[in-house]
Amino acid sequence: MSTLIKGGRVITAADDYVGDVLIEGERIALLGESLDVDADRVIDATGKYVLPGCVDPHTHLDMPFGGTVTIDDVTSGQTSAAFGGTTCHVDFVIQPQGATFAEALEIWRAKAEGKQVIDMGYHMAVTDLREGGTLEELARLPEQGVTSYKLFMAYKGALMVDDETLFRTMEVAAETGALVMVHAENGDAIDVLVKQALAAGNTAPHYHALTRPPETEGEATNRAIQLARIAGAPLYVVHVSCREAVEPIARAREAGWDVWAETCTQYFFIDYSHLERPNFEGAKYVYTPPPRPRENQDVLWHAVRSDILSVVSTDHCAFLWDGQKTLGRDDFSKIPNGAPGLENRLHMIHEFGVRAGRISLNRMVELLATNPAKLFGLYPRKGTIAPGSDADIVVFDPEKRHLISAETHHSKSDYNLFEGTEVTGTPEIVLLRGTVLVENGELQVEPGFGRFVERAAFGQELLPAATR
Ligand SMILES: [Zn+2]
Secondary structure, three states, X not given: OEEEEEEEEEEXXXXXXXXXXXXXXXXXXXXXXXXXXXXXXXXXXXXXXEXXXXXXXXXXXXXXXXXXXXXXXXXXXXXXXXXXXXXXXXXXXXXXXXXXXXXHHHHHHHHHOOOOOOEEEEXXXXXXXXXXXXXXHHHHXXXXXXXEEEEEOXXXXXXXXXXXXXXXXHHHHHHHOXXXXXXXXXXXXXXHXXXXXXXXXXXXXXXXHHOOOHHHHHHHXXXXXXXXXXXXXXXXXXXXXXXXXXXXXXXXXXXXXXXXXXXXXXXXXXXXXXXXXXXXXXXHHOOOOOOOOOHHHHHHHHHHHOOOOOEEEOOEOOOOOOXXXXXXXXXXXXXXXXEOOOOOHHHHHHHHHHHOXXXXXXXXXXXXXHXXXXXXXXXXXXXXXXXXXXXXXXXXXXXXXXXXXXXXXXXXXXXXXXXXXXXXXXXXXXXXXXXXXXXXXXXXXXXXXXXXXXXOOOOOOEOOOOOO
């Protein structure tokens, strides 16, 4: 099967030109100004953008949290991703306490078996590290294509690790070529503040933010950076939300240290005041780190423009407002932390990043596709449009209007963080490995089409698969 995408504006992190893209089988075969070739199918992309499929390095599908499970499983979450132009993501395997990493991977692979719509990889979230067992096993994960270790510096009594586990993991990463990812918040201080708030009868959703002040994120970010420096490990800070965390990252990058970081779509748009919405509506915006005071939004836009932050992810971690978020109606600490977002990252960053003049189209592609692919061992198979790369392509209509709403989104969540926002520009056709995933507003493949991708070690390229 061959497909010719004709006359579109091809935009990568580096290039921007009108041309044709020839796909043969699962890969991009040829690029050119006006290709004189026959193909089984021709897609006229005149007036459209031809973008690499977006890569989301931060999602949580079918994940247990706080006595419930995220509402999006692999199929609904990945369908939502596909409609938003995301063709590959990296999800978190969470090591259950006492379990080996092999056991954890087995549990997560079973959740995805036969259900995948797009391609995916896994990070390993380390919760429990023991000598004579998981410590040694951790070093062998990269051989299985799991080339990043995630550590939670918060969620005391659940996912949080101490500095010893954090530091030992960094030492292993320095040896094995894995990338260490941190959820950076001071979980001990937050635990004290949460207990004090509840003891004082402060139970409403906005106390979620008041008990996790920006300084707790700044402190933990700086601690992780300094520890990674000692261990000699590369570090990636997830979901940066505020000035206090941006500043130590900016310093580290200016010094040329191996530190990278992301923010997530929602931090540009949702602020602290959303948590104060009446009738428990504030619970929709309970995710971690919490929505910050509005002035942080300009700090984040500046940081993605100036390459202090390298990636925009979604941290998609969807729950129902009615039935799941309501577990915390009388106690903000029992509200499941997370929100949907996989479907609207490209919509929102195109509208308020590119169209608003804050970033270029090239930078948008870099933030949503190329950098996440490079940092997580997927490039150049994913994250760009080049001969030999997987034919993961978004034909994007920059003129078409789209109203974002829970009524029409593909997540199972009963709300959308950006409800009622009208954007100009939306994916029209989405291809994964040369096959049309989404067209005419319909999903065109059956679950089971997506594949697990074994990622390369940090800093290494993932070359096209040898056999196709
Ligand atoms: Zn997350």
